[in-house]
Amino acid sequence: MPQPLFLFLLLCTLCSSGLSQTLSLQRESRILLRVKNTQLEDKNKSLQNWVPNTDHNPCNWTGITCDAQNHSLVSIDLSETGIYGEFPFGFCHIHTLQNLSLASNFLSNSVSPNSLLLCSHLRLLNLSDNFFVGNLPEFPPEFTELRVLDLSTNNFTGDIPGSFGQIPRLRVLVLFGNLLSGTIPPSLGSLRELTRLELAYNPFKPGPLPPQLGNLSSLETLFLAGANLVGEIPPTIGNLTSLKNLDLSQNCLSGNIPNSISGLKNVEQIELFENQLSGELPQGLGNLSSLILLDTSQNALTGKLPHAIASLRLYSLNLNDNLLGGEIPESLASNPNLHQLKLFNNSFTGKLPQDLGQNSDIQEFDVSTNDFVGELPKYLCKRNKLERLITFGNRFSGTLPEQYGECGSLQYVRIQNNQLSGEVPPTFWALTGLQFLEMSNNRFQGSVSASISTALIKLILSANAFSGNFPTPICQLPHLLEIDVSKNRFTGEVPTCVTGLKKLQKLKMQENMFTGDIPSKVALWTDMTELNLSFNRFSGSIPRELGSLQGLTYLDLAGNSLTGEIPVELTNLRLNQFNVSDNNLYGEVPSGFNQQMYLSSLGGNPGLCSAVIKTLPPCSKRRPFSLLAIVVLVACVSLLVGSMLWFLKSKTRGKSKRSYMSTAFQRVGFNEEDIVSNLTQENVIGAGSSGRVYRVRLKTGQTVAVKKLFGGAHKPDTELVFRAEIETLGRIRHANIVKLLFSCSGDEFRVLVYEYMENGSLGDVLHGEERCGQLEWSRRFAIAVGAAQGLAYLHHDCVPPIVHRDVKSNNILLDHEFVPRVADFGLAKTLQHQTIQNADMSRVAGSYGYIAPEYAYTMKVTEKSDVYSFGVVLMELITGKRPNDCSFGENKDIVKWITEIVLSASPVRGSRNMGGGKYYTMTKIVDPRLNPTSCDYEEVKKVLNVALLCTSAFPINRPSMRKVVELLKDHKLP
Structure with missing residues (x-):
């Protein structure tokens, strides 16, 4: 062929190809715009650059990726763009599309098989973290190219369709965090190319782990936590030779851990915690040279810790809450990678390897509640990485190692209930990062150093032999919540500056030798709940100012040398424990304590008198009765008693006696x-x-x-x-x-x-138009804190803990000063060792709008269910709206409504955390009836952030009620 003709034909071919590619991109841009305008809602303007342009090229639009060589559109990734709508199947009209990711948005409704059929050419489909409902869609045989399918964290229900096991090239199947209620189908064992299988946290019917999953020889991740698995772990688990991550935690698996687990030659992580496994740890685990994390905690395992397992180069070893015993092998100390060691709540004996920490960067060390003896390992913080040291409930002896005083990383120490002795190194007291120190019930002696850590939150030194004066520098600890120096040998006066500790909740100084007056300027103790100064040598009078501490419920001043009268101001307190016995008090007992039930709390004060408590001497009258007056009084009393007896007798004759x-x-x-x-x-x-x-x-x-x-x-x-x-x-x-x-x-x-609560319920006041003016923001905030403290008491201070199960605004009552009281315990249950299950319930626990989402599929109620309900109450306080206000729209409650507003205004588009809380428009959320001039919007934002934490979809992400109280009181935003 002549060269000019060849060049002409080549040029025509190139022009034709270029024209074809241009026409293809024009068509694809039209499809994108049509889907945006008809199937999606772009409320955040994330797709504002999706507009027609002169070259008809969508490749620079948000979320669009094109193949540079072929000029074809291959990927649409709109993750975290905040889009709304249903499944936008129109995108699949683009035949070159390979990857479609719509994760972390607000897409909802079901995914129909017909619409899905258009997408059979996809290689990746990611719809995770949306609000899809209904059954999982069937995947017909046309899906021959699909490699990745992620439908996690939605509200899909029902079974896993059998067609899921027939997608020939599927490598990743992720369905965790849905409401799937069938069983795990054995047909998934046919997916020979599968590398990730994640079905965790679904309310499946109780069923076994299918042994057919052992056929997945390419599998690297098996994530089946919280999937209601029962029965034994099948021996075929050992066939997963490519497996790196095995997580079967939080199920009901029983029996022994199979020896075949030693076949997981590439495994790096094994999570089996919170099951019902028994028997001994398999020796074969010691052959897994790639293993870096082993967690078999919260089972019923027996036997010893094998030397072979202790010799592994584990990063984390968690064996806590089992029935393991014997001594810990010395080889554990030679591990250079050990960062986390949890052996607590077992029956281990003997001495710990003294070289622990010598070769590794240990950060968390918890061997509490065993039967260890000997000295504490002195090298635990040699690398200055140790953060948590927990050894309580053993028989450790000797002194606290000097080396611990050089551990600048240490934050949390609990070494109580041992036999430790000697003086605490001065450098240990001064550790700048130390926040929690509990060393009670040991044999420590000497003084508490003046150079004490300013970061301390709790200082618990009770039942030792500490002596000397109470160190004044403790008054400079701004975060201190609790001081317990009881049952020691402290002397001298308590420094008056201790009343400046604004956050102090508990002060326990009983059974020491303190002298002088009780500090009186206590107005800053607004959070104080417990004050125990009993059995010391305090003198002077009881400060009247104590009566102003509205949160004080425990006051014990017994066994001192106090004089004067009992201040009538103390009757303002709502005390569960009150004791002023064995002092030198005198005068008439105030009316609030002038009852026989307080006799033991008042005894041992010869100068006290009472007209009611019979065993106390009567108080002298100002004008003694004459003999005639006494005679008249006796006659009147006799006449009154006789009349009452006649009346009661006649009443009994006239009608049948009631049986109460x-x-x-x-x-x-x-x-x-x-x-x-x-x-x-x-x-x-x-x-x-x-x-x-x-x-x-x-x-x-x-x-x-x-x-x-x-x-x-x-x-x-x-x-x-x-x-x-x-x-x-x-x-x-x-x-x-x-x-x-x-x-x-x-x-x-x-x-x-x-x-009787004069102001009725919070719901009545908050939602009643005629009374809403009584609840300005400062009062609402005080109600939030008070109600949180009540629930925290139920969850953390009652033994056993109590779950309310019906927390709502109508069950929070308000007294004449609008102090809140949690009420209506008709559904309350105590928590023993297991969660409350539906079988224990006579009716559905909770009220519509307040019920935690997991209740619908687990039928279990825990403390975290109360936390969710309380989060809804916080949202009510902020918005003034009921949980299911009609203004939210169809199928939307207050949690979804607020979440959407917060996310739509967050600087990180689509982010599901509260980090951007201070940017969203508060006027959309805050109750318009609140006076803007007196409303602290920074405080409102803080409460809203706490409410969002409390109403997290996953219970594990919700804070405890004790943490909620701390977050609400903290001046910093959580």
């Missing part, structure tokens, strides 16, 4: 007849399906709230509510929990009597 069973939980001045006779229609203040609530004003002038439950013993639900209330409220005392005064049961009803 009553219990008083507080000192009360009424009986069942006083209550029952007042349960009339005009006293009704509320009603529900189970009964009515009455406001009863007694003859004594006291007003009480009475809940009358219908049905009696023959109605199981009523009886369960009644028992739950008396078994919880009857035994707890806290300033932020409503007081149960009295209970009474008859044949046809059950009655519960509470202190």
Whole structure:
């Protein structure tokens, strides 16, 4: 062919190809714009550069990737762009498209098989972290190219379709964090090219781990945590020779760990914690030379820690909460990689290897609650990496190693309940990073150094032999929450500067030799709940200022040399524990304590007098009665008593005697007849399906709230509510929990009597138009903190812990000063060693709008369920809206509504954390009824961030109620 003709033909071919590619990109840009305008909502303007341009080239648009050589569109990645809508199947009209990722957005509704069929040419499909619902879509045989399928963290339900096991080239299958309720299909074992299988945290039906999964010879990650697995781990697990990450934690697997696990020659991480595994640790684990993390904690394993396992170069070894015993092999100390060692709650014995830390950067060391003896390993912090040192509940002896005083990284120390002795090195006291120090119940002696860490939050030194003066520099610790120096030999006066510790909650100094006056300028102790100065040598009077500490519930000043009268201001306190016995107090007992129940708290003060407490001497009268007056008084009393006896006798004759069973939980001045006779229609203040609530004003002038439950013993639900209330409220005392005064049961009803709350419920005040003006922001914030403290008491200070199960604004009552009280414990349960399951419930736990999302599929309620409900209450306080306000739109509650507003205004588009909290528009969220001039918006933002934490979709991400209290009180944003 002549050269000119060849060149002409080549030029025509190139022009034709270029024209074809240009036309293709024009077509693809039109498809993109059509999908954007018809199938998506771009509320954040993330796709604002998706507009027609002169060259019709979409390759520079947000999220678009093109093949530079072929000029074809191959990838659409709109992850975290904040888009809304349904599954945008129109993108799949682009036939060159290989990767479609729409993760972390607000896409919803179901994915239909018909729309999915258009996408059969895809290699990657990622729809994770959205709001898709319904069954998982079927994948027809046309999906021959699909390598990666990620549908995790949505709300898909039902079974895993069988077609998932027939996608021939699938390498990654990720479905964790959905609501799948079937079982794990054995057909997944046919996916021979699969490298990642992640099905964790789904409420599957209880079922075994399919042995067919052992056929996945290319598998590198098997993530099946929290998948309701039961039975034994199949021996075929050892066939997964390519496996690097094995996570079967938080299931109900039982039996032995199979010896075949030694076949995982490439495994780096094995997570088997929180199962029911038994037997010994397989020796074959010691052959896994690539293993760096081994966690078999919270099982029922027995036997010893094999030398071969201790010799591995593990980064983390977690064996806690088992039945393991014997001595720890010396070879553990030779591991150069060991950063985390958790052996607590076992039965290990003997001495620890003394070279632990000599060769590795140990950061966390917890061997508590075993039977170790000997000295503490002195090299634990040789590399200055140790952060947590926990050895309590053993028989360690000797002194605290001098080397620990050079451990600048140390933050958390709990070495209590051992036999440690000697003086604590001065340099140890001065460690600048030390935040938590508990060394009680040892034999330490000497003084506490003046150079004490300013970072300390808790200082617990009780039951030792420390002596000398209380160190004044402790007054300079701004974060201190608790001081416990009880049962030591401290002398001298308590420095008055201790009253400047603004965050102090507990001060325990009992059983020492302190002298002088009790510090009186305590106005800054606004968080103080417990003050125990008993059995010292304090003198002077009881400070009246103590009566201003509204949070104080525990006051013990017994066994001192205090003089003067009991300040009447102390009666303002809501004390669960009050003791001023064995002092030199005198005068009349104030009316608030002038009851027989306080006798033991007042005894040993010869100068005290009372007209009520019979064993105390009567108080002298200003004008003595004449003999005639005494005679007249006796006659009147006799006449009154006789009349009452006649009246009661005639009343008994006239009607059959009622059969009541009553219990008083507080000192009360009424009986069942006083209550029952007042349960009339005009006293009704509320009603529900189970009964009515009455406001009863007694003859004594006291007003009480009475809940009358219908049905009696023959109605199981009523009886369960009644028992739950008396078994919880009857035994707890806290300033932020409503007081149960009295209970009474008859044949046809059950009655519960509470202190009356003048301002009703938080829900009534917050959502009632005529009363909302009573709740300015400062008052709302105080209610939030108080209610959080009440729930924290239930979760952390009650033994066993109590879960309320129905936290909502209507169950938070407000007294005359708007101090909150958590109420209505009809659904409350105590937590023993296991979570509460549906089988224990007589009815659904919680109220619509407040129920944590995991309850729908796990049917389990834990403390974290209460935390979620409390987060909803915080959102109510901020917005003034009910949890299911109609203004949110269809199928949307307050949590989704607020989350969408926060995310849409976050500087990191689509981010699901609260890091951008200070940027979003508060006017969209804050209750418009709040006065903007008196509303602290920084504080509102802080509370909102706490609410978002509390309502996290995954319980593990929610803080404890104790942490919630800290976050609310902290001046820094969480």
